[in-house]
Amino acid sequence: MAHLSDHIENALNEARMLLLGGQVLLGFSYRMCFEPRFQQINTSAQLAEIVGLGIMTAGLGWLIWPAAFHQIAARGLQTARMETFSTRVLDWALFPMACGLALTFYPVNCALQIPHPVLISVAAGLFAVAVWYGSLLSRDNLEHRRQAKKELAEEQQKPDPKEEGNLSDRIKKVLVECRMALPGAQAFLGFQFAIVFGEGFDKLPRSSQWVHFASLLATTVAIVLLIAPAAYHRLVEAGQDSEHFHTVASRLLLTSLIFLAPGMAGDLLVVIRKFTGSDALAYWSGGGLLLAFYFLWFGISLWKRTARK
Numbered sequence: 001m002a003h004l005s006d007h008i009e010n011a012l013n014e015a016r017m018l019l020l021g022g023q024v025l026l027g028f029s030y031r032m033c034f035e036p037r038f039q040q041i042n043t044s045a046q047l048a049e050i051v052g053l054g055i056m057t058a059g060l061g062w063l064i065w066p067a068a069f070h071q072i073a074a075r076g077l078q079t080a081r082m083e084t085f086s087t088r089v090l091d092w093a094l095f096p097m098a099c100g101l102a103l104t105f106y107p108v109n110c111a112l113q114i115p116h117p118v119l120i121s122v123a124a125g126l127f128a129v130a131v132w133y134g135s136l137l138s139r140d141n142l143e144h145r146r147q148a149k150k151e152l153a154e155e156q157q158k159p160d161p162k163e164e165g166n167l168s169d170r171i172k173k174v175l176v177e178c179r180m181a182l183p184g185a186q187a188f189l190g191f192q193f194a195i196v197f198g199e200g201f202d203k204l205p206r207s208s209q210w211v212h213f214a215s216l217l218a219t220t221v222a223i224v225l226l227i228a229p230a231a232y233h234r235l236v237e238a239g240q241d242s243e244h245f246h247t248v249a250s251r252l253l254l255t256s257l258i259f260l261a262p263g264m265a266g267d268l269l270v271v272i273r274k275f276t277g278s279d280a281l282a283y284w285s286g287g288g289l290l291l292a293f294y295f296l297w298f299g300i301s302l303w304k305r306t307a308r309k
Contacts (some may be wrong), residue, residue, distance in 0.1 A: 005078045005169050008070075009176060011086035015063050016180040018093060022060045022100075023184030027191030029053055029104055033271050034198035037111055045107035045117075046275055052103030054285065057268050059096030060184075061261070061293045065089055067177035068257055068297035071250045073304040076170050098128035168241050174249045175229060178256075182226045185219060185260060192216045192267065200274075208270045215266025218259045225256035254298075261293040 032038055033049065066086045074082045102125025109117030192215065195201055201209070229249035237245045269286025273279060 004080060004083060005173075007083045008078055008086065009173065011083060011090060012066065012070075012173065012176045012180060014090055015066055015086070015093070016176070016183075018090075018097065019060060019063050019180055020184045020187070022056060022063070022097060023188045025100075025104070026053065026056050026060065027188045029056070030267055030271065031191050031195060031198065032107070033274070034195055034200035036199050038107070039200070041107050041110045045110040048103045048106040048121075050271060050275055052100045053268055053271060054289070055096045055103065056100035057264055058289060058292070059093060059100065061264065061289070061296065062089060062096070063093050064181055064257065064260070064293075065296050065301075067180055068254065069301045069304070070177065071174065071254055072298065072301035075305070076174060076246065076250055078169065078173070094132045095129070098125050098132065101125060101128055167243065167246065171241050171246050171249065174246060174253060175233075178226045178229055178249070178253055181256070181260060182223065185223050185226065185263075188264075189216070189219045189223060192219060192263075195267075204270065204274060208273055211266050212270050215263050215270075218261075218266065219263030222256040222260035222263055225252050225259065228252045257293075257297050261290055261297070265290040265293065 029049065029052065033053075038046065038049075066082075066089050069085055070076060070082055073085075102121045105124045106117055106121040109120050114120060192212070195212065196216075201212075204212075229245075229252050232248055232252075233239060233245060265286045268289060269282045272285050273282035276282065
């Protein structure tokens, strides 16, 4: 079980790496939309930036899914099913990141008046895909991957009683899952604060400013909740591990995701409304993304838990 536990922890840490880099890039991209020079580039470049924001935001929501799935569907237990699920999520998570990177390059190329901006943007995306996925083309790597999946499938057929692992290990995992979203969310919150003082923010409709403020508050609440397990562990439990603390930490993590979703989706609504002038498109896009997050994190995870029973 220690071997399986290490596999799960590695997967969570890898998701954490992608989340941190992705949320920092997302925050800079939002900030860019409110800079004066952004208004001077052509419409196609602005549209590429907005589409890139949407893809990256959706990709980050996808990366957060393993944390919710682990606590809801797997009940925090260390199972081969959880390791397989995390691997599949990470397999697909890099592709939207590469697409978002390529789309974000395009307005930058246009602002710098670089020749052939489309080709350079496509090259950046292809380079990312080649580096991240290119090794899969090797026959040896494909065979190794198939063998690893086979071993996990065999382990998954073992009886369940010992799947839980020890309490300390389960607590370690829930704290890792809190750390998955926390640093990136803190960086994103910093950009949300800075956007308020951007030159383009005061030109937004008052309703859009309120939406941004609500998103900022939601992100703040999510961050406070993500930090709370560490404080509770030290102040209430005196650093001791207990089933009660694992339950509290799990609930705080899941509650934080309820607020993190509108914190991420709200600003996308504001940007789409700013550059399209369409309230319907903005609200459908932002609302649809919010519902997609809730459906992934809670809906499917809860359904998988019920199906498991």
